[in-house]
Amino acid sequence: MAINPSPAPRFFVLDHEMWGAHDTTFSSVSPTNVGEAPRCPRCNDIIGMLPWLPPYRGEVTLHGGAFGDFIKPAGYEVLISERMAEAFRADGLTGLQGFHPVDVLRVRGRRKKSQPLEVPRYFVATPCFGRAALDVAHSRLRIREPMACTECRSIGVDSIHGFSLEPGTWAGEDVFRPRGEQGSIVVSERFAAFVQRHALTNMKLIPTEEFVWDTSRLGPPTGAPEAPRE
Secondary structure: OOOOOOOOOOEEEEEOOOOOOOOEEEEEOOOOEEOOOOEOOOOOOEOOOOOEEOOOEEEEEEOOOOOOOEEOOOOOOEEEEHHHHHHHHHOOOOOEEEEEEOEEEEEEEOOOOOOOOOOOOEEEEEEEEEEEEEOHHHOOEEEEEOOOOOOOOOOEEEEEEOOOEOOOOOOOOOEEEEEOOOOOOEEEHHHHHHHHHOOOOOOEEEEHHHOEEOOOOOOOOOOOOOOOOO
16 A cells, blocks of 8 residues: 655744734843854854844833733844743753843833833844755745855855755754845744644744745746745
8 A cells, every 4th residue: 555655844934023912022121242243164154143242131111011922033043922931841842052141131022011021031042053954956036146155055045936955964953044044933733733833922933935025026036946945
């Protein structure tokens, strides 16, 4: 009897939900300490932004009606609420590193509240660099600089109109930055179910095949390969 192959895993790009009911942002305050940028172990090229180092201090701005569980500030780190951090650990998810407490020095709000809202305790966490690799042949990319290193898979792109990950490269992390697309935080189906199960807020999960990054409005590449496989 023929055995049907298991369906390919689906992945999502994680972003914060602007203009949502729990829209919350964060800005660090000076002095800000940073470390050295991560580099590829093979070609030594820079593959990420300068990491944020202690002390973790800053201001939270509430744009919506309630504080969100997820905040995506500038840089490669993210902020998550205490309840999200506890649920992440309890559910055995992987891929976030650190979980250092953040000192919120000030809270700003664009809407006046009849009663003050309690600010959740936030932690700074860093999505790991995963082994999953961008599948260039089955992604819709405007490529400016082709891949030069098979380890970091870094390429120069002018726009992204959906992408895939190369089969067999994902090591099972639930939150990670893939090789070749280190600028995006990618999450697993398990993470997507985790967000829904715990009703976590201020997150937007975009299927990788639908993710668009096109700040110059160049449009999809002409003569592009077939659509992503996710």
